[in-house]
Amino acid sequence: MPYTQFSLEQIKLNFGIEIREKFGIFANLSEVDYSDFLEKVLERFVPFALEIDTPKSRSEYITAPILFELKSQLKEQISLFSGKDFTVDIEKGLSGFCDFLISYSSDPLNIEAPFIVLVEAKKDNMIGALGQCMAKMLAAQLFNQRRQQDIQIIYGCVTTGTDWKFLQLIDQRIEIDLQDYSITNLGQVLGILHYCVDQVE
Template sequence: MSSEKARAEGIINPVLLEVKRQLQGQISIFSGEEFNGEPEAELPGYIDFLLSRSPEQLFIKAPAVILVSAKKEDLKPALGQCLAEMVAAQRFNRQKQQPISTIYGTVTSGTVWRFLKLG
């Protein structure tokens, strides 16, 4: 697949939908949403995918658990971006009084995956 969007929709989205099915709908999956974990700390932006432990699909609700970034080739620059998103999710959860001990993130090209854990 030649574009990041194609990789996201063709590879990542089916995996996340299966996770949701396995968890019997107890999570929400958001794609391409604006996520401002803490705008004053310069952590705003758009996420490729975010999983929330809330079954409500209307808006991102704490706690945010997993962030996924789809990249075309070189994953190294994307690791910093994913880590910033994870920190934003951690702060978002705290701000919403829903802190969780671990935030997960991953960056993938579709064939190569790098997993991160912030705890």
């Protein structure tokens, strides 16, 4: 099955993954400043995206600019991929395309060391997208293991653009942060993304 078909129950059954829920895993991290340019872009386009209210509009006008800001801040430290085929193991069902994928590599053309997976929630259904996000996190973990990439934690995020929910995969355990993070506190969202990058170093 492709990533989009996975549910939480299927993740547990198919991969023997332990799933834990915790509140505020990322809540106390330092905020990160962002550019005036990003602030102006979101000020102008968030209302427009919410008026259209499709996953594509939210992705293009909200999520993508935030990730571009992250890329701009971290320069060659990471690469950002969108809509790229990320088929890792067809037999295990780990196949399909990524919404957004962040790699700890300066290569802008090839996915080399994926460690952050972002999934767009359809119809604002954050919970419904968790299975898909987890499947892509497991694919990233397997991808790195096969290439002997020493990345201990894979991070995941399900987002509507305006709301962000974060997860982390450690060995055979996935932890879900029950707290949702909003772009009304954008510095906090960027702070979490920076933290994820820092853990790979």
